[in-house]
Amino acid sequence: MKKIFNLLLGVVTSIGGFVEAGSISTAAQGGTEFGFALLWAIAVATIILAMLAEMAGRIATVGKRSMAAAVRERFGFHYQMIPLGAELMIDLLLLAAEIGGVAVAVKLLTGVGFQWWILPVGLVVWLVIWLGNFSVIEDGVGLLGMVTVAFVVAAWRLHPGPKAVAAGFVPSVPGHDLTRYAFLTVSIVGATVSPYLLNFYSSGAIEEKWTEPDLWINRTTSYLGMGFGSIVSMGVLVTAAVVLGPLQLRVDSYEQAALMFVPVFGRWAVTLFACSLGVGCFGAAVEITLNAGYVLAQSFGWTWGVDKPRRDAARFCAAFTTVLLVSVVIALLGFDPLQMTLISVALTVVVMPLIVLPFLVLMNDEQFVKQHKSGSIGNGLLAALTILGALMALVVIPLEIFGG
Amino acid sequence: MDVVHDVLDKHITDRNGREMGRVDGILLDVRPNEAPRLAAVVIGASALGFRVNPIVGRWVHGVEYGVGIGEERPIRIDFSHVAEVGEKVKVDVTVAESGAETLERRLREWILKIPGSR
Numbered sequence: 001m002k003k004i005f006n007l008l009l010g011v012v013t014s015i016g017g018f019v020e021a022g023s024i025s026t027a028a029q030g031g032t033e034f035g036f037a038l039l040w041a042i043a044v045a046t047i048i049l050a051m052l053a054e055m056a057g058r059i060a061t062v063g064k065r066s067m068a069a070a071v072r073e074r075f076g077f078h079y080q081m082i083p084l085g086a087e088l089m090i091d092l093l094l095l096a097a098e099i100g101g102v103a104v105a106v107k108l109l110t111g112v113g114f115q116w117w118i119l120p121v122g123l124v125v126w127l128v129i130w131l132g133n134f135s136v137i138e139d140g141v142g143l144l145g146m147v148t149v150a151f152v153v154a155a156w157r158l159h160p161g162p163k164a165v166a167a168g169f170v171p172s173v174p175g176h177d178l179t180r181y182a183f184l185t186v187s188i189v190g191a192t193v194s195p196y197l198l199n200f201y202s203s204g205a206i207e208e209k210w211t212e213p214d215l216w217i218n219r220t221t222s223y224l225g226m227g228f229g230s231i232v233s234m235g236v237l238v239t240a241a242v243v244l245g246p247l248q249l250r251v252d253s254y255e256q257a258a259l260m261f262v263p264v265f266g267r268w269a270v271t272l273f274a275c276s277l278g279v280g281c282f283g284a285a286v287e288i289t290l291n292a293g294y295v296l297a298q299s300f301g302w303t304w305g306v307d308k309p310r311r312d313a314a315r316f317c318a319a320f321t322t323v324l325l326v327s328v329v330i331a332l333l334g335f336d337p338l339q340m341t342l343i344s345v346a347l348t349v350v351v352m353p354l355i356v357l358p359f360l361v362l363m364n365d366e367q368f369v370k371q372h373k374s375g376s377i378g379n380g381l382l383a384a385l386t387i388l389g390a391l392m393a394l395v396v397i398p399l400e401i402f403g404g
Numbered sequence: 405m406d407v408v409h410d411v412l413d414k415h416i417t418d419r420n421g422r423e424m425g426r427v428d429g430i431l432l433d434v435r436p437n438e439a440p441r442l443a444a445v446v447i448g449a450s451a452l453g454f455r456v457n458p459i460v461g462r463w464v465h466g467v468e469y470g471v472g473i474g475e476e477r478p479i480r481i482d483f484s485h486v487a488e489v490g491e492k493v494k495v496d497v498t499v500a501e502s503g504a505e506t507l508e509r510r511l512r513e514w515i516l517k518i519p520g521s522r
Binding site for chain 1: 408412413414415416422423424425426428449452455456491507508509511512514515516518520521522
């Protein structure tokens with residue numbers, strides 16, 4: 001019974017923790033500019049994320065190593081330093097963007113300029129990690145994140161044509177702005193398949209002490225949780241398509257994106273949008289901060305874990321605190337949170353083949369997964385994904401310049 | 405034993421199972437007309453830096469001096485102290501003896517001053 005409860009909690013918190021700055025902004029832009037045509041991109045990106053998360057969870061559950069640790073051990077530091085450096089860079093930028101996202105949300109609620117909220121938001125993120133333990137952080141943030149279901153409610157109440165929505169799940173070539181369409185497709189994948197999510201997920205499996213009999217929990221949480229979570233992202237896209245699409249604009253600020261709730265929630269629109277954005281970004285900020293600590297500690301072999309007494313994991317605590325501080329400084333410098341999100345999303349796509357390739361080796365190494373190796377379908381999908389990742393990495397920078 | 409596959413970059417634990425870091429480098433004793441001998445396992449960010457590039461290594465070593473641990477880094481543990489090579493590399497010394505804990509200990513003193521540290 002307890003396991004079923006934990007499973008349900010895991011699925012619910014995955015839904016609550018799914019959307020954040022990257023997914024909200026890319027889905028809102030996609031919906032506004034191309035109607036439902038990019039729904040397929042969210043679906044494909046979610047399948048990729050769920051597949052990789054399940055594998056990362058399997059390596060953590062069976063091999064007792066997080067992704068960062070497994071890659072260092074199997075591939076050596078020469079290989080690892082590139083994805084590690086990139087992941088830290090992405091963590092820093094995305095964390096600054098998420099903190100900015102929360103600050104914009106508080107600004108929408110209070111009317112006080114978002115720069116004033118960056119420092120307090122950073123402090124609250126740190127306090128939650130400092131005073132919390134893993135389940136409090138994971139479940140608390142995830143349950144609060146259920147407010148983001150407002151996007152699904154909005155999409156539902158707008159009564160989009162079921163046929164038009166269904167057509168969005170079939171990849172199509174748009175009649176206009178092909179470069180922009182390609183850019184948003186790649187951005188949606190980059191925003192969804194974030195490396196921090198994979199390492200955070202595998203570290204969570206170790207924090208929660210999953211063992212081999214728990215592999216079904218891993219499978220269900222990754223596929224169901226992320227599958228349901230993606231419905232929230234799709235809700236953002238559909239709502240933006242119906243409400244903002246006819247306005248012929250490009251969403252280049254969260255204030256603009258907030259308008260998508262007006263026809264459904266009336267005078268509560270801005271409040272609800274701000275709560276959804278704020279809670280989504282706050283949850284991601286906590287996870288990214290922790291992940292930065294995880295990645296550094298696991299790569300260098302320090303004691304880590306948010307459930308451990310702080311004094312027993314001093315370097316881990318110092319690492320996540322430093323990363324959070326640097327991100328707060330970046331956010332304070334006044335870069336636009338939405339721009340920073342898109343840069344970190346592009347960077348994610350650039351390193352994607354280096355993130356995916358190790359799965360192909362690790363999932364076939366008994367030292368890491370024992371008899372739970374990847375089958376021929378899994379290996380085929382991983383190989384295809386590595387090639388797709390390499391192709392996307394090649395085109396993302398030109399697309400960012402010409403379509404971003 | 406394949407030294408690069410089985411030892412390098414592996415987690416290293418002390419006699420009591422406490423984490424010491426990772427095997428960041430391996431020292432070989434190379435003498436003329438003799439087979440190379442495994443001399444020591446090395447722990448420390450500067451050892452990693454030297455693996456990437458000597459300039460990076462020297463720069464990281466400078467940072468280690470900056471935070472007051474330069475004298476003892478990188479930490480060398482004689483290969484004769486390697487007790488077991490498996491999922492982790494176990495050595496027959498304690499983390500305190502090796503000096504691998506200096507930075508952790510110093511940071512701990514800071515952390516204990518912060519309210520709410522458990």
